[in-house]
Amino acid sequence: MEGEELPWLLVNEIGGIRGILHSHVPFLKKHFHLITMKEFLENRKDVGKKVQAIYLWWHKPVIDKELLQSLPNLKVIANSGVGMDHLDLKLIASFGVKMANAPRAVSSTTADTGMALLLASARRLVEVHNISISPSMDYCEADILGVKVAGATLGIIGMGRIGYKIAVRAKAFEMNILYHNRTRRKVQEEQAVGATYCKKIDSLLQQADFVMLVVSLTPQTHKLIGKRELELMKPTATLINISRGAVVDQEALVAALQTGVIRAAALDVTSPEPLPRDHALLKLKNVIITPHLGIKTDKATYMITEEAVENILAALNGLPLPSEVLPS
Numbered sequence: 001m002e003g004e005e006l007p008w009l010l011v012n013e014i015g016g017i018r019g020i021l022h023s024h025v026p027f028l029k030k031h032f033h034l035i036t037m038k039e040f041l042e043n044r045k046d047v048g049k050k051v052q053a054i055y056l057w058w059h060k061p062v063i064d065k066e067l068l069q070s071l072p073n074l075k076v077i078a079n080s081g082v083g084m085d086h087l088d089l090k091l092i093a094s095f096g097v098k099m100a101n102a103p104r105a106v107s108s109t110t111a112d113t114g115m116a117l118l119l120a121s122a123r124r125l126v127e128v129h130n131i132s133i134s135p136s137m138d139y140c141e142a143d144i145l146g147v148k149v150a151g152a153t154l155g156i157i158g159m160g161r162i163g164y165k166i167a168v169r170a171k172a173f174e175m176n177i178l179y180h181n182r183t184r185r186k187v188q189e190e191q192a193v194g195a196t197y198c199k200k201i202d203s204l205l206q207q208a209d210f211v212m213l214v215v216s217l218t219p220q221t222h223k224l225i226g227k228r229e230l231e232l233m234k235p236t237a238t239l240i241n242i243s244r245g246a247v248v249d250q251e252a253l254v255a256a257l258q259t260g261v262i263r264a265a266a267l268d269v270t271s272p273e274p275l276p277r278d279h280a281l282l283k284l285k286n287v288i289i290t291p292h293l294g295i296k297t298d299k300a301t302y303m304i305t306e307e308a309v310e311n312i313l314a315a316l317n318g319l320p321l322p323s324e325v326l327p328s
């Protein structure tokens, strides 16, 4: 049978909403015998023993104790993204299974998503698109006035790989850059992008015209931005979230947007995803929502699969994983 000598890799499905992309299959098949969750569930006992690796695509399949118990020879789980907040890392490690993410593949594209949201919100792209395609095409200048990006101050919360790439982009757009991070970046790195460190988030929130959230979701960052923080922001400021929905207190955000506490929000992430169709955020004109667009480009998704394969092969060969994630 084709690929029988290759290690068995479990994926959620091929194609579909939560399946790996068809275009990645030939590459994966060079290295692995692919098996989908459906095939696994049909023959759990025989297939379970053979699976050595799982490739998670958009957080699927769900990794729980029952699945881990059914895969006695599982060595590694590779995630198709950088955030691991959907995984119980301690549980997985307790089964002796290694984990990896894909930081190299995601950073530029996710930074592009952040800048795209910033620009779209600043220039009200969605609203003006709707005006442009409306039958009457009636508008006055006030309907399409945006806010100027050059010279505005961007506050980046979370200056890891993605945050830094946002700073690189924002510099090219002539923005002033503030950032907050658990650890301060090297002075040379700050100077290269003209970024100023804010030890306290509050001071960044008070000064920024655009606040971009790029932190991982952890118990410390859960609802990091709530009513108090929104009230510290300028009434003319925009909140952009490309991290995780739960980093923001969504009820407080709705209230802030409805009452003009802040000007606008641009959200690539919400809690939950997608939002229920009657959610208040979906009714606001000063909000742009994208469906966790993050890394979704042709090249970045392919690179993620390459990075995952590299990690899985390393784990199966007993080598150090290039992007291993350990439970904290």
Ligand SMILES: O=CC(=O)O
Binding pocket: 080, 081, 082, 083, 084, 106, 294, 295
């Ligand atoms: O959300 C995207 C990622 O975790 O990389």
